Amino acid sequence: MVEFHDEEETVCEDRLRELIFTVQRHPRSSLAWRRAMNQLLLEIQRLPSLAKSSHPDYPEALNDTFLRLADEIHQFEPQQDSLRRSLTAWVNGKLRLKYRIRELVSPPGIRSRSKTRSPKIEFQRQAQRPPISLDKPLSQDVSTTFGDQLVDPGACTIEALDEQIRQAQDEQQRHRIGLQLNQYIEVDPEAKLRRCHPQDYPACNSQMLSQRLLLKCPPDKMADLAREFNINYHTLNWHWKNRGLPLLQAIAKKLGYQPDKDIEI
Secondary structure, three states, rough: OOHHHHHHHHHHHHHHHHHHHHHOOOOOHHHHHHHHHHHHHHHHHHHOOOOOOOOOOOOHHHHHHHHHHHHHHHHHOOOOHHHHHHHHHHHHHHOOOOHHHHHHHHOHHHHHHHHHOOOOHHHHHHHHHOOOOOEOOOOOOOEEHHHHHHOOOOOOOOOHHHHHHHHHHHHHHHHHHHHHHHHHHHOOOOOOHHHHOOOHHHHHHHHHHHHHHHHHHOOOOOOHHHHHHHOOHHHHHHHHHHHHHHHHHHHHHHHHOOOOOOOOO
């Protein structure tokens, strides 16, 4: 029994190592990175020592942590013999998941004092400050002005800067929706995906297909799934394209997905 447990832990360690190696080696814009990252996030949620909470805002805290993980995964280096324990400690501590949970469950008075000012209050505070002079030197020792610092050789106009900010916000929003959609597929809270299946083949439901065709890295092939579940390939393929995917797209739209933009699934 112990040997089986050790073997299972070794497989999990190897799986995590493979996924981390993939996301650290491939560019973030690549399909290989997105698939490996999605699978890595699912594996992390199964880590037994991952900080968890029943607080209703925990999913949002977890999503924020995963967004930070996507930005900083290239910096991760195991510090313990066990990769699982090292990764758990990194997410809980370095990425501050356990501290976010402490803030969630702390008394309202303490939590309100520890939070950053609201955008409205912060805006009012900033509005009371004197305007920044673009022509005034930054110090008495140099003639460089704040306006000089804004000049970018890459033609950084106000319009270009606005566009860069918009693109960055769009990318973050797409990634957030992708994370939420991944979690929806795994939990299927309303059983919509599980109820969507070819007649007489409940095991070939859209939750299973989403997990095996979209979230798994590498994804399974439709032909292999048809053989595994002993269902006609064309029947399964038609169901996925005409029932499963449209249902998944409708769920994504409710999460904020805009069809004219790519989403990181």
